[in-house]
Amino acid sequence: MKTIIEPFKIKAIEPIRQTTVKEREAHLEEAGYNLFLVHARNVLIDLLSDSGTSAMSTEQWAALMRGDESYAGSESFYRMRRVVQNIFGFRHVIPAHQGRAAERILFSVMCKPGDVVPSNTHFDTTRANIEFVGARAVDLPIPEAADTQARLPFKGNMDVEALRKLIVEVTPARIPLIMVTVTNNSAGGQPVSMANLRAVRAAADEFGVPLYIDACRFAENAYFIKLREPGYECRTPKQIAQEMFSLGDGCTFSAKKDAFANIGGFLATNSDSLAELEKNLLILTEGFPTYGGLAGRDLEAIGVGLEEVLHEDYLQYRIASTGYLGRRIADHGVPIVEPPGAHAIYIDAGRMLPHIPRAQFPAQALVVELYRHAGIRSVEIGSVMFGENATHELVRLAIPRRVYTQSHIDYVVEAILEVNDRREKIRGLQMTYEAKFLRHFTARFRPAA
Ligand code: F0G
Secondary structure, three states: OOOOOOOOOOOOOOOOOOOOHHHHHHHHHHOOOOHHHOOHHHOOEEOOOOOOOOOOOHHHHHHHOOOOOOOOOOHHHHHHHHHHHHHHOOOEEEEEOOHHHHHHHHHHHHOOOOOEEEEOOOOHHHHHHHHHOOOEEEEOEOHHHHOOOOOOOOOOOEOHHHHHHHHHHHOHHHOOOEEEEOOEHHHOOEOOOHHHHHHHHHHHHHHOOOEEEEOOOHHHHHHHHHHHOOOOOOOOHHHHHHHHHHOOOEEEEEOOOOOOOOOOEEEEEOOHHHHHHHHHHHHHHOOOOOOOOOOHHHHHHHHHHHHHOOOHHHHHHHHHHHHHHHHHHHOOOOOEOOOOOOOEEEEEHHHHOOOOOHHHOHHHHHHHHHHHHHOEEOEEEOHHHHHHHOOOOEEEEEOOOOOOOHHHHHHHHHHHHHHHHOHHHOOOEEEEEOOOOOHHHOOEEEEOO
16 A cells, blocks of 8 residues: 555644734745744744654653652663663763754863864754863765766765774864764764674774764664665664664664654763763753753653654654655655655755845745745755854754644645746745854844845
């Protein structure tokens, strides 16, 4: 059967609200044409992020009641840690309120000014946290990743030759750690192969540098390995995930993605001495090491979510549903980052809107038009987000987990194709305000003259 069905049924519903084009035009003007500043109640289909937006399962909701809210030694922490250690295998598990809190603690402890942290591609908060401690974040994706149209199975891979060259050039003493992001969110949500992780591990061993995994979407990455990497067809997603993490010295994790939690994360490491420093820092800003800025019930939701995300029927549906959206629009002429990833589809707005110069933010212009036309909220990943460092002008349609049905996806397909039909009429934008860090969250625009 070809029909994609959700491997769950709906128990509680949340209404979404239609608005008119005229209303949305007013909301856009008020928000300075920045969709981060639009009220969610005025959004019909919210594809801004797959982070913290998942629908929890009945088991997760049930687990909330089990939450042990003890200040220290909460049973919920130990339950969550058992699940994490079973999948991730790291000795120390340090909870944090979300991924970037784990990043901040990791880089504060491991990096000093002048250090260099290579990655396949750093996510924006990762880069910002590295730069905040005076170190330099370097992206080393494989060269093929620059071609949005190339259909390779593992376009999220790191360029291992470039990694070796960089380590020799700056010397291992100035490289406190290597990061690998799975899947590679900033490079189109593309997966990283086990072979690539192994090759990065070999380089890390050769130079005595630790390897950390930014594990936000580890289950989606594991399922791509099962589908695409020879030798893994008969392995379970959990076995594949366990093998991935066996190659790392630790990880950062945002539970807001592949743990179906609305908040949470952790930092994990095999190093006793680092864990001690990290826990001391944790107490300063996040809280005691058995809750790390979370309620006991949040820890419960993460533990249950981590087990559910590795179910094959879920992962099969997840990848099929996102792939369906990508194929439907790409086969009708909308340029996307090929091949489709699992958590999002990325439209190559640079290609779609060649009449809008980079200085007028073509991807932001498309984000604005998708909202104006159909009430769909997406996010710019281009010059607004990365400034001069942007290599592409992309619009990300991130799909919240277990939230939207296939007919919602069909609506999105229809809307994008309608916008594409009159793409020549879309106008660029002019930035009127920007903040010093992570400017995309608060920037304001007006239609270009
Ligand atoms: N690493 C990656 C690869 C991410 O995608 C994110 C968040 C983080 C780290 C930080 O985690 O949000 O829990 O602090 N990505 C979200 C997104 C925000 O929309 O892609 P966080």
